[in-house]
Amino acid sequence: MMTALLIAMLTGITIWFLVVQRLKTKPWAEHGVIVGSQEGLTSSAPRVGLWVFLGVVTSLFLVFVGAYIMRKDHGHGGGMHAWVPVDDPDVLWLNTAVLVLASVAMQIARNAIARGAVAKAKPTFAMGGLLTVLFLAGQVWAWRQLSATGLYTAETPAYAFFILLTAVHGLHLVGGLFVLARTALRMRELDPGNAVALARADMSIGLCTTYWHFLLVVWIGLFWLLMTT
Amino acid sequence: MALAVVIVLLVAGSLIFHFASPWYFTPLASNWSAVDFTVGVTFWVTGIVFVAVNLFTAYCLIKYRHRKAHRAHYEPESKKLEISLTAITAVGVAAMLTPGLFVWGDFVRVPEDAMVVEALAKQWHWSYRFPGSDGKLGRTDVRHMTVDNPFGLDPNDPAGQDDILVANPVLHLPVDRPIHLLLRSSDVLHNFAVPQFRAKMDAVPGMVTYQWFTPTRVGTYELLCEELCGIAHFAMRGRVVVDPFADFESWLAEQPTFAETAARPMGDPQSGAATYAVCSACHGAQGEGNPQLNAPKIAGQEAWYLKRQIRLYQQGIRGTDPRDPYGMQMAPMANTLTTEQALADVAAYIESLPDRPAEPTVSGNAARGRTLYQTCAGCHGRDGRGIWSTNAPRLAGMSDWYLKRQLEYFRDGVRGAHADDLYGLQMAMMAASLRDERAIDDVIAYINSL
Amino acid sequence: MAYVAIADRDHHLHDPQTFVTKYIWSQDHKVIAIQYGSVAILVGLVALGLSLLMRLQIGFPETFSFITPYSYYQFVTMHGMIMVIYLLTALFLGGFGNYLIPLMCGARDMVFPYMNMLSFWVYFLSVIVLIASFFVPGGPTGAGWTLYPPQAIAEGTSGVDWGIVLMLVSLAIFIVAFTMGGLNYVTTVLQARCRGMTLMRMPLSVWGIFIATILGLFAFPALLVAAIMLLLDRAIGTSFFMPALISMGTQTGNDGGSPILFQHLFWFFGHPEVYIVALPAFGIVSDLLATHARKNIFGYRMMVWAIVAIGVLSFVVWAHHMYVSGMNPYFGFFFATTTLIIAVPTAIKVYNWILTLWRGDIHFTLPMLWACGFIFTFVHGGLTGLFLGNVTVDLPLSDTYFVIGHFHMVMGVSPVMVLFGAIYHWFPKMTGKMANETLGKIHFWMTFLGTYAIYLPMHYLGILGMPRRYYAYGNTEVLPESGVIVNQGITIAAIIVAVAQLIFLVNVFYSLKKGKPAEENPWRATTLEWQTPDTPPKHGNWGPKLPVVYRWAYDYSVPGADRDFIPQNEPPREAKA
Numbered sequence A: 001m002m003t004a005l006l007i008a009m010l011t012g013i014t015i016w017f018l019v020v021q022r023l024k025t026k027p028w029a030e031h032g033v034i035v036g037s038q039e040g041l042t043s044s045a046p047r048v049g050l051w052v053f054l055g056v057v058t059s060l061f062l063v064f065v066g067a068y069i070m071r072k073d074h075g076h077g078g079g080m081h082a083w084v085p086v087d088d089p090d091v092l093w094l095n096t097a098v099l100v101l102a103s104v105a106m107q108i109a110r111n112a113i114a115r116g117a118v119a120k121a122k123p124t125f126a127m128g129g130l131l132t133v134l135f136l137a138g139q140v141w142a143w144r145q146l147s148a149t150g151l152y153t154a155e156t157p158a159y160a161f162f163i164l165l166t167a168v169h170g171l172h173l174v175g176g177l178f179v180l181a182r183t184a185l186r187m188r189e190l191d192p193g194n195a196v197a198l199a200r201a202d203m204s205i206g207l208c209t210t211y212w213h214f215l216l217v218v219w220i221g222l223f224w225l226l227m228t229t
Numbered sequence B: 001m002a003l004a005v006v007i008v009l010l011v012a013g014s015l016i017f018h019f020a021s022p023w024y025f026t027p028l029a030s031n032w033s034a035v036d037f038t039v040g041v042t043f044w045v046t047g048i049v050f051v052a053v054n055l056f057t058a059y060c061l062i063k064y065r066h067r068k069a070h071r072a073h074y075e076p077e078s079k080k081l082e083i084s085l086t087a088i089t090a091v092g093v094a095a096m097l098t099p100g101l102f103v104w105g106d107f108v109r110v111p112e113d114a115m116v117v118e119a120l121a122k123q124w125h126w127s128y129r130f131p132g133s134d135g136k137l138g139r140t141d142v143r144h145m146t147v148d149n150p151f152g153l154d155p156n157d158p159a160g161q162d163d164i165l166v167a168n169p170v171l172h173l174p175v176d177r178p179i180h181l182l183l184r185s186s187d188v189l190h191n192f193a194v195p196q197f198r199a200k201m202d203a204v205p206g207m208v209t210y211q212w213f214t215p216t217r218v219g220t221y222e223l224l225c226e227e228l229c230g231i232a233h234f235a236m237r238g239r240v241v242v243d244p245f246a247d248f249e250s251w252l253a254e255q256p257t258f259a260e261t262a263a264r265p266m267g268d269p270q271s272g273a274a275t276y277a278v279c280s281a282c283h284g285a286q287g288e289g290n291p292q293l294n295a296p297k298i299a300g301q302e303a304w305y306l307k308r309q310i311r312l313y314q315q316g317i318r319g320t321d322p323r324d325p326y327g328m329q330m331a332p333m334a335n336t337l338t339t340e341q342a343l344a345d346v347a348a349y350i351e352s353l354p355d356r357p358a359e360p361t362v363s364g365n366a367a368r369g370r371t372l373y374q375t376c377a378g379c380h381g382r383d384g385r386g387i388w389s390t391n392a393p394r395l396a397g398m399s400d401w402y403l404k405r406q407l408e409y410f411r412d413g414v415r416g417a418h419a420d421d422l423y424g425l426q427m428a429m430m431a432a433s434l435r436d437e438r439a440i441d442d443v444i445a446y447i448n449s450l
Numbered sequence C: 001m002a003y004v005a006i007a008d009r010d011h012h013l014h015d016p017q018t019f020v021t022k023y024i025w026s027q028d029h030k031v032i033a034i035q036y037g038s039v040a041i042l043v044g045l046v047a048l049g050l051s052l053l054m055r056l057q058i059g060f061p062e063t064f065s066f067i068t069p070y071s072y073y074q075f076v077t078m079h080g081m082i083m084v085i086y087l088l089t090a091l092f093l094g095g096f097g098n099y100l101i102p103l104m105c106g107a108r109d110m111v112f113p114y115m116n117m118l119s120f121w122v123y124f125l126s127v128i129v130l131i132a133s134f135f136v137p138g139g140p141t142g143a144g145w146t147l148y149p150p151q152a153i154a155e156g157t158s159g160v161d162w163g164i165v166l167m168l169v170s171l172a173i174f175i176v177a178f179t180m181g182g183l184n185y186v187t188t189v190l191q192a193r194c195r196g197m198t199l200m201r202m203p204l205s206v207w208g209i210f211i212a213t214i215l216g217l218f219a220f221p222a223l224l225v226a227a228i229m230l231l232l233d234r235a236i237g238t239s240f241f242m243p244a245l246i247s248m249g250t251q252t253g254n255d256g257g258s259p260i261l262f263q264h265l266f267w268f269f270g271h272p273e274v275y276i277v278a279l280p281a282f283g284i285v286s287d288l289l290a291t292h293a294r295k296n297i298f299g300y301r302m303m304v305w306a307i308v309a310i311g312v313l314s315f316v317v318w319a320h321h322m323y324v325s326g327m328n329p330y331f332g333f334f335f336a337t338t339t340l341i342i343a344v345p346t347a348i349k350v351y352n353w354i355l356t357l358w359r360g361d362i363h364f365t366l367p368m369l370w371a372c373g374f375i376f377t378f379v380h381g382g383l384t385g386l387f388l389g390n391v392t393v394d395l396p397l398s399d400t401y402f403v404i405g406h407f408h409m410v411m412g413v414s415p416v417m418v419l420f421g422a423i424y425h426w427f428p429k430m431t432g433k434m435a436n437e438t439l440g441k442i443h444f445w446m447t448f449l450g451t452y453a454i455y456l457p458m459h460y461l462g463i464l465g466m467p468r469r470y471y472a473y474g475n476t477e478v479l480p481e482s483g484v485i486v487n488q489g490i491t492i493a494a495i496i497v498a499v500a501q502l503i504f505l506v507n508v509f510y511s512l513k514k515g516k517p518a519e520e521n522p523w524r525a526t527t528l529e530w531q532t533p534d535t536p537p538k539h540g541n542w543g544p545k546l547p548v549v550y551r552w553a554y555d556y557s558v559p560g561a562d563r564d565f566i567p568q569n570e571p572p573r574e575a576k577a
Helices: A002-019 A045-077 A091-115 A118-149 A157-188 A195-228 B002-020 B033-063 B079-108 B245-254 B258-262 B269-283 B303-314 B325-334 B340-352 B366-380 B400-412 B422-431 B437-449 C002-007 C019-024 C029-059 C069-105 C113-132 C163-191 C204-236 C259-292 C300-316 C331-357 C366-389 C391-397 C401-431 C437-464 C481-514
Strands: B115-122 B125-130 B164-166 B170-174 B179-185 B190-194 B199-203 B209-213 B219-225 B237-243
Touching: A045 A157, A045 A195, A045 C163, A045 C204, A045 C259, A091 A118, A091 A195, A118 A157, A118 A195, A157 A195, A157 C204, B002 B033, B002 C366, B002 C437, B033 B079, B033 C331, B033 C366, B033 C391, B079 C331, B079 C391, B115 B170, B115 B190, B115 B199, B125 B422, B164 B258, B170 B245, B179 B190, B179 B199, B199 B209, B199 C391, B237 B245, B237 B422, B269 B325, B269 B340, B303 B325, B303 B340, B366 B422, B366 B437, B366 C069, B400 B422, B400 B437, C029 C069, C029 C113, C029 C481, C069 C113, C069 C163, C069 C204, C069 C259, C069 C401, C113 C163, C163 C204, C204 C259, C204 C300, C259 C300, C259 C331, C259 C366, C259 C401, C300 C331, C331 C366, C331 C391, C366 C391, C366 C401, C366 C437, C391 C437, C401 C437, C401 C481, C437 C481
Parallel strands: B115 B179, B170 B237
Antiparallel strands: B115 B125, B125 B164, B179 B209, B190 B199, B190 B219, B219 B237
16 A cells, blocks of 8 residues: 555656646746757657656556555455465576676677677677576576475465566566567668668667666566565 | 526526435434535535536626627736635635544544444345354354355354354344444455445455444335445345344344354254155155146255245245235145254255256247346356355256246246345346346246256 | 757658558558547447447336346446547547647657557557457456456356456557557657747647646556456466455355455556546647637646646545545545545636636637536536545445446546537648538537436435446335436436437538538637648648747737737747847
C-alpha cells in the first residue's frame, strides 16, 4: 500500500518536473518569437522518446514491485498461510556480474563511436550483445535450478513472482537485443568516413547503452528485492 | 437562446423532481442517522452550486448572445475573482468533507460492547454464525468446508464447538444492540447491504472484513448482495429480521451449535429401506420414478437436497398450493417421517439405490437449449449433476417431465413463492428467464443430452 | 536552427503513391486519426447496442427471450469495457490527439510516423481480439468491466473459458498500442513544436491531450500488470489474486492470494483513466468555448495549472472506488480527503468556462451547443461525484444506480458531448465540407435531453437502494411499482438517444456527399490548424514553409485589432512596421 503511494508520488513528481518550467508566464502579454524559449527542442526526438519510454517501463516495474510487496504482506497479515521465500540460486550473482560487464562493454562502445573509433566500437558493441545473451541464458539456468528442486509449484507466490519478474525483465532485454542486432548489422558496413552514417550509429549505440544501463539498474533493484524477501 | 431557456427549465425540473418525486431513502432502521445527515449536507451544498452555476450560465447565454456590432470584452484573467472563487469552493468542500470524516471515524471504530455475528457469503446465498456461550468464534478455514461442514469450522478447535450456526439466509438480530458484523466469503466477492441500515461492506475470500450498526426498528428487511458475484448475483437475497431481545433469544436458542450439527445422526440405509416402503409405492422400488403417478425419479438425487425438500413439505412451504395437486399428495407422505433419524435413514437409502438415467419424454431443440443452459450451469454445474455449495440439485438423468413441471411452477409462482423458501425464490427468479414453453423444452432437451 | 529541422523533418513526406499507402498503411497522422476515430466509433456502436439490450431487460423484464442472466452480464461487461477503453480512450487520444497535436503545434507530422501507424494497427488488432470473444464458445466475459477476481476467472461467471482470456489479451495489446501512440504524442509536443510555440502558447486542447497521455503512459502499466497476473492465475493456476476458495463445491488449490490487490492495481489505473478521458475533453471544450464566444479562455494559466494539478492528484485518489471493498477502512480518511481536494481545480475549470461566456459574444453554432451542453452535464456529474468521493456519503450509495447515474453523466455523456462538439467543429477542416446544421441540432437536442432523462432518475433509484448489476429485481422494497415505471421510461429515453446517434451518422455521410464546401477558417479561429494552406490539409500539413507563432492561442476580440481574432501565426504589428 505504501509502495503504491510511493509510486503515485514518483509519477506525480515526474509530471510536475516536466511542466514546471515557465508555467508562470502570461502568454497573452508576450508577442513575437520568444528567444531562448525552445532550447529544449534542440535535443533529439529519439532520445526524448527513449526517456519517456523508460519512464513507462519504470512505472511498470514499480507497479510490479508494489504488487509483490502487497502480496507478500497479505500472506503474513491476514492470518493466511505464511509467505515462503524462494531460495535464490547462486547463479544469479554470476548473472549480475555478466550484466554489469555487458553494460560496461556498451559504454566502451559508446565512447569509442563518439570518438569515431569504429574499429573499436564494433567488437565491444557485439560483446555487449553476447554478454546479454549469456545473462539471459543464466536466468533460464536459474529457473531450471529452481524447478529442479521440486519445492515450488505455480501456487507458491514467491516462486511465481520470481519467474514473472525475471521474465518481464528478460523480455525487455530481448526487445533491446533486437534493436542491438539491427544496429550491429548496419554497423558491419559502416564507413568511418560517412559522417551521416556515423552520426546515426552514434545515436543508435547511445540509445542502446542508455537502455542497457537502465535495465541493469532495474535488475539490481529486482535482485535486491528477490534476495531480501 | 433556446439553450438558456432549456437550462433554466432543466434546473427547475431537477428541483421539482428532487422534492416531489417519491424516490428517496427508505426509512432509516439503524443508528446511522449521521450518514443521512452527511448526505443531506452534500445535497444542500451541491444543490446550491448546481442552481447557481447553471442559472449564471443561462444568464450569460442570453445576455451575451451574438448581436450585430457587439464585441466580446477582452480580459485574459482576473486573479481576484479566481482566488475568491477557489476559496469559496474550498469552504464548500470542507463543509462536506469534515462531517463525512467524523462519521467515518465512528463507522471504523466498533463499540466495545457490540455483539459479534458472522455472515458467511457463498455463491449465491448467505448463512450466519454466532459465537455461542463462550463468546468466541471458532477458527475456520475454507479447506474444512464440505457438505457436512458448510461453515468450514475447524473440528479440533474447542472455541468452535458451541458456535451457533444458521444455515439459511434469514438472520435475526436484537433491536437496539450494536452489532459487530464480521464478513467472510468462501468463493468470490460479495457485499452485505441492507438499504435501511445505510451500511455495507464487501465480503472478501481469504479475509475477514467487518461493519457495525445498531438496528433501531423492529421489522423484516431485505438483504441484498451489492458486489457482482457471478451469474446469479441478482438472486442472492437474504433477510434480516430485527426482533425484541426476548424474541431474538428464543430464536437463537432454537438454532443448532456446531457440536450438535456434527453429532447429527448418520443415515442408516438398512433402516431406511423399511421406511422407504411407503415411498416406493409411487417413486418405485428402485426410486426410478413413475410418470403415471406423477412421481419423479429420486434415485441419484443427493441426500441434502432430498432432506431439504421433505422438510419444506413438512413445514407447509411446499405442497400447499392448490395449483400443485401432486405436491399436495406428497405433503402427508413427508409427514410420516417424524424423526430426524428417519429422514436421514431414508435419504441414505435413496442414495444407495442404483442410478439409471430416466427415459426422456420431452423433445426440443438441444442446440438452442445449450445456450440457455449456460445460465443454469452457474448453479447446477456444466454436467447438470448438482452442486451442494450452490444449493442446486441434480438435473441430468432425472425425470424430465418433472423438471418441466417444476420450471413452470417456479415461473408461475406455484413454487418458490413462499416467503420462507429463499432458495426456491432464487430458482423462481432464474426460471423467469425462460420466457416460454419452447425455451423450457429446449433447455430440458439439452439437459437430457448431458 | 535545429528545432526547425526537427519540426520540419520531411524525408517521409514524398507524396504517397498508391491507395494502400495513402489510406491503409498510411503514416500521415491525419489519416491515422481518422482510422482511429472510425474504428472507435464503429466499436462504440456495438457498445451502444449492448446498452440498449441491457436497458430492454431492466425496463421490460421477462419480455425478451434472448436476454438470459448469462448474456446480460456479458452485455454489461462489454458495454463498459468498450465504451471506456476502446471508444473514449482511443477516440480522444488516438483520434483527436493524432489529428490535433501536429496541426496545433505546427508540426508536419508526429515525430515517429511509422510507430504511429503501427499504433493504429495494433489497436485494430486489440479490437479484433475483443470482438472475437463474441464468437468463441461461452462468449465474452461477464465479469463486469472491473474484472474483479476471483469471480472473473471462477466458474459461475459468463465467458470464463475463453471470454476472459481474450479480454485480458486484448487489453494487453491495447496497452501496447497506446504506449506506441502515447510516446509519439508526448515526444511530438515536447520536440516538434514550430518556432515560437512555447508550452504556454499551446491551445488547451493540446495541453489536455498531452497531460492525459502522460497519465495514460504511467497508469496503463498498472492495468498491464493486473492483466498479466490475472491471466497467469487463470491459465496456469498461480495464486496472485486467488485465495483458498471453493468453486462449484470443490477446492481450487489456490492459496493466500489477495483479491484486494487486484482492485488496487485496477483502480491505480482506473482512476487516472477517468482523467485520461476527461482532460482531453476539458481541453477541447475550452477551445470550443473560446472560439465560439469570440473571447479568450478565461484564466488560461489557471486552466493549465488545473490540468496539471488534476493530473498529479488523479494518482492519489484511486481507492475512493474501494471504500466498501474490505480494504483497511482507515484508508478512507486519506482518500476521501484527496478526492475532495481534486474537486477544487475541477471547479476552477468550470468557473473559467462560464466566465469565458460571461461578457462574450456568443454564437450559437453547433459546436457551441455541445460545449454548453457539456457544461451542464459535467456540472451535474461532477457534483454527484462529491457524494461518492466522500467516504461516509458513499456508504449508502455505492453499488447502487446512483453510481451508474453519476459516472455516466461525468464520464459518459460529458465527454461524448465534447466529442460531438469537436467533430462538428473540426469537420470542415477534416473533410472540407460543413456539417449539416439542422441534422446536427436535432442530434444535439435529442442527445442532451434524452441523456438527462436517462440519468437523472437513476440517481434517485439509487438513493432508494436499487442495486446495480442486477439482471432482474423481482419483488423488492428497493424498487416499488413507481420505480418499475421509471425504468421503462429510462429505457424509452435510451432508445431515443440511440436513434439520435443514427441521425449523426446520417449527417456525417450526407454532409460528406452534399455538404456546403467549407472555407479555410469557417469559425474564424486563431489556432494553427485553421491556418493551413489547404483544407483538408495535405500530407505534411504546411506546404513548403512551416508556420511561425507570434502569440498565444486566444487572441479573440483584442481591443484595437480590426478583426475579432488574430491567428497565432500573424506577426505583431510593430514587427511589420
